Amino acid sequence: MKTLSIILGVATIVASNLPVLAASVPPPGAASCSGCHSAGAAASVSRLYGRDAGEIVTAMTGFRDGSVPSTVMARIAKGFTDDELRAIAAWLAAQK
Amino acid sequence: MGISHRISRRKFLGTSAAAATALTFPLPAFAQAAARVVVIGGGFGGASCARALKQIDPKLQVTLVEPNKTFTACPFSNNVIAGLRSIEEQQFGYDKIAAGGVTVVAQAATGVDNAARTVTLADGTSLGYDRLVLSPGVDLRFDVLQGYDEAAAAKMPHAWKAGEQTLLLRKQLEAMDDGGVVVISAPANPFRCPPGPYERACLIAHYLKTKKPRSKLLILDAKDTFSKQRLFQNAWKELYPGMVEWVSLSQGGKVNAVDPATNTLITDFGNHTAKVANVIPPQRAGRIATSAGATDNTGWCAIDPVTFESKSAPNIHVIGDACLAGAMPKSAFSANSQAKVCAAAIATLLSGGTPTAPKLINTCYSLAAPGYGISVAGVYQPKNGVLADVEGAGGVSPADVPREFRAREADYAQSWFATITAEVFG
Numbered sequence: 001m002k003t004l005s006i007i008l009g010v011a012t013i014v015a016s017n018l019p020v021l022a023a024s025v026p027p028p029g030a031a032s033c034s035g036c037h038s039a040g041a042a043a044s045v046s047r048l049y050g051r052d053a054g055e056i057v058t059a060m061t062g063f064r065d066g067s068v069p070s071t072v073m074a075r076i077a078k079g080f081t082d083d084e085l086r087a088i089a090a091w092l093a094a095q096k
Numbered sequence: 097m098g099i100s101h102r103i104s105r106r107k108f109l110g111t112s113a114a115a116a117t118a119l120t121f122p123l124p125a126f127a128q129a130a131a132r133v134v135v136i137g138g139g140f141g142g143a144s145c146a147r148a149l150k151q152i153d154p155k156l157q158v159t160l161v162e163p164n165k166t167f168t169a170c171p172f173s174n175n176v177i178a179g180l181r182s183i184e185e186q187q188f189g190y191d192k193i194a195a196g197g198v199t200v201v202a203q204a205a206t207g208v209d210n211a212a213r214t215v216t217l218a219d220g221t222s223l224g225y226d227r228l229v230l231s232p233g234v235d236l237r238f239d240v241l242q243g244y245d246e247a248a249a250a251k252m253p254h255a256w257k258a259g260e261q262t263l264l265l266r267k268q269l270e271a272m273d274d275g276g277v278v279v280i281s282a283p284a285n286p287f288r289c290p291p292g293p294y295e296r297a298c299l300i301a302h303y304l305k306t307k308k309p310r311s312k313l314l315i316l317d318a319k320d321t322f323s324k325q326r327l328f329q330n331a332w333k334e335l336y337p338g339m340v341e342w343v344s345l346s347q348g349g350k351v352n353a354v355d356p357a358t359n360t361l362i363t364d365f366g367n368h369t370a371k372v373a374n375v376i377p378p379q380r381a382g383r384i385a386t387s388a389g390a391t392d393n394t395g396w397c398a399i400d401p402v403t404f405e406s407k408s409a410p411n412i413h414v415i416g417d418a419c420l421a422g423a424m425p426k427s428a429f430s431a432n433s434q435a436k437v438c439a440a441a442i443a444t445l446l447s448g449g450t451p452t453a454p455k456l457i458n459t460c461y462s463l464a465a466p467g468y469g470i471s472v473a474g475v476y477q478p479k480n481g482v483l484a485d486v487e488g489a490g491g492v493s494p495a496d497v498p499r500e501f502r503a504r505e506a507d508y509a510q511s512w513f514a515t516i517t518a519e520v521f522g
Contacts, residue, residue: 025152025444029475031436032457035429040518042511044504071493071505072459072473079455079475079489 027087029080049095056089057082130155131446134215134225136205136384138162138190140169141416141431142231143520146198148439156443159223160193161215163204167521170289171428172513173258177266178299180466186258188521208388210409227442230390230397230406231416231431232382233257234288237395240378241281242353242362251356252373255296256288268372269300274308276371279361281351282317283378286396288417288426290323291472293376295462298328301336302465314368315342316361317349323425324462324472324492331464351375381418388412396420401478403441403451404434413438422483424476430458432516453478455486461509469493469505 037048048056062068064077080088133156135146146160167188175181194200201223207216214222236254238245244252255265269278278300282293297315304311313336322328332340343349348365355362360369380395390397390406397414398407401422406412415438416431424430433456441451459473474490476483493505 025440026436028453028477029455029457031148031440032433032455034436034519035432035457035516036459036508036512038515038519040511040515040522042507042514044507045511045515071501071508072471075473075489075491076457076459076475077489079457079486084455 026091027084029084030088030091033088033092048092051093053086053089053093056092057085060085060089130157131226132157132159132224133227133229133442133446134159134161134223135229135231136161136215137231137233137382137416138164138167138200139231139233139416139431140428140516140520141233141435142229143167143190143193144432144435145229145231145415145439147193147196147520148436149442150197152439152443153446154197156446157199158197159199159201160190161201161203161205161217161223162190163202163218165189165202168258168262169428169513169517170256170258170292173255173262174292174296174299175463176258176262177255177269177296178303179266179270180299180302183259183263186262188517190521192522205384206387208384208412210388210412213411226411226446228388228412229438229442230382230385230388230412230414230418231435232384232418234379234417234426235382237378237380241351241375243356244354244375244377248354248356249375252354252359252375254376255374256292256376256379265372265374269303272308272311272371275310276308276312277369278304278311278313278372278374279368279370280313280315280374281354281361281376282315282319282322283376284318284345284350286420286426287376287379289460290425290427291328291460291462293317294322294324294328295464296374297340297342298331298335298462298464301332301340305336305339311339313340314370315340315349316351316363316368317342317344318351320344320346323460324470326495327470327492328462328464330495331468331470335465335468379417381414385414385418390414392420394420401481401483402453403445404438405441413442420482422476423474423485424456424458424483425460425472425474427458427460428516429460429512430456432520433457456483459512461505461512463506463509464502467506468499468502469507469509470502471505471508 060077063070063073135142149158169186190200204218205215216222253261253265255261348363351361353362359373360367385391389409397419399419404413415434417426437454444451456476461471470493472492475486
């Protein structure tokens with residue numbers, strides 16, 4: 001197998017493929033957002049794909065500390081650290 | 097892309113020096129096909145997962161096995177029972193999923209041979225897989241409550257799978273004279289949609305209050321506590337005073353047997369004869385999960401909390417109501433969240449990677465009346481081998497808030513249904 005793998009020598013292709021896959025795999029928590037926040041949402045519910053990442057982080061930290069009033073979002077935002085929120089926001093911002 | 101995929105899937109490592117040469121070699125037949133993922137069950141879990149797999153890695157051969165051409169959604173089906181919504185608004189097809197490159201097979205899966213990695217279909221043909229996803233939902237148990245079998249369900253509907261049963265319960269309520277007693281029998285945990293029986297009680301009470309105000313609604317419960325309990329009980333007092341009565345397990349609420357001939361529900365403490373009886377029986381994972389070797393002695397499926405891979409059947413992943421997801425409730429929102437995490441984990445595994453620990457969210461809305469919504473939410477992560485609540489997060493709507501808050505949550509509930517069904521089927 002090792003010989004075959006060297007002959008096939010696909011490391012460059014693998015290397016070019018994996019980041020594509022990695023980029024499309026959402027960071028922890030991000031995949032759940034679209035259940036409420038994608039196309040079809042009422043005007044009162046924010047659509048998050050393609051939204052500015054900074055706005056998303058500001059909103060989530062505001063929900064979390066209570067400075068931005070909410071119904072359910074405070075309960076959800078409290079489940080995430082600053083780093084997690086930044087990663088989620090960056091991923092959402094990159095989606096179409 | 098195809099080459100890189102199959103190579104990485106086989107965990108080949110090597111240098112790039114001979115890449116051009118490599119392409120001239122005939123490749124083994126098994127390596128030429130893209131990885132095959134079969135998803136069994138076209139509900140919120142399975143349909144979401146099939147779509148997510150194709151979105152994450154378009155090269156995957158994804159097959160969705162679902163015998164029904166039309167899916168009838170359970171969330172909001174209590175509104176149909178209460179005459180507030182049509183069944184057609186609950187129904188969705190698979191055309192858009194097929195148009196996205198998922199092969200939709202309109203047959204029942206009758207068996208799984210995980211050693212051979214094949215799924216047998218109702219017509220006797222079989223499908224091979226590299227990874228199998230089971231999202232079979234629940235089977236209602238017709239072997240627990242004495243007298244409650246499928247024939248009894250035609251007289252005393254469960255309405256716990258949306259469709260004909262939903263309409264049957266609605267017709268029975270419409271046919272009932274004012275002053276009748278409606279009885280709901282609620283099962284012990286775990287079961288599909290933990291707040292569902294209590295939302296149903298609210299919306300049936302709304303119908304009775306509006307059309308048949310001398311009627312009563314009795315809930316016979318096999319539990320002493322239930323989801324969003326304080327909020328529901330407050331709503332019963334506030335909205336339906338004197339109409340709704342809840343009998344807990346310790347008060348003798350557990351139904352042991354039924355007599356469909358007389359519409360009687362039998363507990364240790366006595367008999368209750370109903371004009372309309374809604375019997376929600378105990379449940380278990382859909383039976384295909386047992387064929388696949390994925391159920392344990394509880395009748396449900398233990399899973400790895402990172403990948404949703406079965407703890408007893410390698411290469412088989414279980415999502416949605418059928419799996420034991422720790423603190424996550426059996427809800428459409430959970431199934432959809434799990435589906436997307438599971439799809440990403442499968443794509444990572446098939447490309448030779450190691451999935452990292454996910455976080456998942458659930459939000460369940462219930463309506464206590466039109467325009468009166470309440471919710472429970474949670475955030476979950478793997479801990480000690482199960483999905484556990486992230487401490488400090490989640491919980492239910494506040495108890496003492498103005499009706500405007502309830503109205504907003506009712507609006508969000510409607511919006512959620514529109515959004516999630518668009519994501520899954522639209």
